[in-house]
Amino acid sequence: MNRQPQPRYDALSQIFHWVTAIVVTIAFILGPGGFGRLMRQGVDPATRSDIVWHESLGILVLALTLLRLVWLALRPAAPRIEMAGWMHLGSKLMHLALWALLLALPVTALLTLGGEGHPLTLLGGVRVDRMPLIAESGIAKLADWGEVHGFLGDAIMWLAGLHAAAALFHQWVLKDGVLATMLPWGGRR
Template sequence: MIKTPVTRYGQVTQFLHWCTAILVLVAFIYGPGGPEQRVYSSVHEFDRRLHETLGLCVFTLTLIRLLWRAADTRPEAVASPRWMVVMATIVQAALYLLLLALPLTAISGAWLEGHPLTLLAGKDIAPLLAPSHDAGARLASVHKLLGDAIMWLAGLHALAALFHHVVLRDNVLTTMLPRWFPVGKARSGQ
């Protein structure tokens, strides 16, 4: 029996990828940011609750993505120079690491500062860590840096996909797009 090569990521992988991307972007936009007094002020309660809820969703989706990735079939890699393959591997690994580290630093930082994890619908998860305000504040600072880093890295990831599509004219971008998405065809045979 001849196995047909896979030319695109599956629908589940695409769904998880794009949901994660959208949730990260919206969480970044709604992150109240700033000093602790600002973040935990009543004025920013909705933004904080939305941000923390989306962060928990990102963490959960990332765990699901990693499990799915271990079992799913992926399209064959496009022939590229070794440096591009290495860079793509590093960027993907860094993105996964950030997708896990961002929620963990936020939750740990909040709990160490003595704040509950506040979710939409008024649900709160009380701190499960003994208070250490200074450590929590340091983790909150790390969380902000990681949030900026994931946005830059995701932007680089998107630019690389567009570079593949527009300049190299291969199918790297289209492997992660649904078949119905209107995008020009890459040259075949590459």
Template sequence: MTDTPRYTAVAITLHWILAALLLGMVFFGWYMEDLREGLFAGTVPLEEVQQAYNLHKTTGMAILVLSLVRLAWRLTHKTPGMPEGMKPWEKLAAHAVHWAFYVLMIGMPIMGWISASASELPSFLFNNPDMPLPRLPVPQNESLHEVSGSIHGAGGWPILILFGLHAAAALKHQFFDRDGLLARMIPVLKG
């Protein structure tokens, strides 16, 4: 390993906050689809659906901001090197998964924002009518709303797949390789 044994406290904090938010948003997004179906079936009131969507949009904007902060931090601060003995394909896979996460952490909120901006319905941060979600300069039409919304919704599966790969690799390093890699991101573990 290099002389940087751990990630910084800022990197660790952003890692775990974003992990929880991303995972929660995937499942909340699926819950919102159920609410929407309930709206069309007449079993869920419109206000409940709007509140859920506005909460999702507010959290998505928080993820976007935190992801940009995390990326800026990552690009301006040294990170721990890869453990000695890692095979080249493992290093390549680790880098690919990390950068794929950045693409999704930034791309998913932007695609959701495009979808919200293309909709004629207003969006509010924190369900507060005095805090409208700013619209991106995209056409307000149903086609763009549907396409961007579908792309946004489909991103849940890649997030879950990356989570699985990331967690499996971390556990492999902790319990099979015993190289202290996991301790760099979980402060209570010893390296």
């Protein structure tokens, strides 16, 4: 494997990036508001397509993120573009926060469902009624994980918006080719 910095991210890293960005955005739009109320009313979440799609897309994000982390260890070195030190540090911190949220979102969702005894309901009729390991763990009782999950869902969209705005600033103002590193066709410099 070539570990020298490449002019662009490799094709697989680009696919992971854009598919994840699209799936996270759709999952956010489908975020089930009033979930607690529906559960108290005895509604079966499997009958609600927004919940089933939201949970399925969220689990897809988890699977993509775990595979992507494996690829991160194996792939060619990421591109290195000349920029001020503080800007480079800022982009690294932003990546770290986005990676952390990509993992924390599904984890807090599973803590919500398992801790409150609600089923995980996915497309294709897949259903996990009980998650005893989570239900019996102390962590499930440490916080209102539904609240935390909703807050982190908002946070990832704000940070991704900032991250996208920075990429467009690099493209249109600094014209340093940062956006092109994540585009299959290289983009305009």
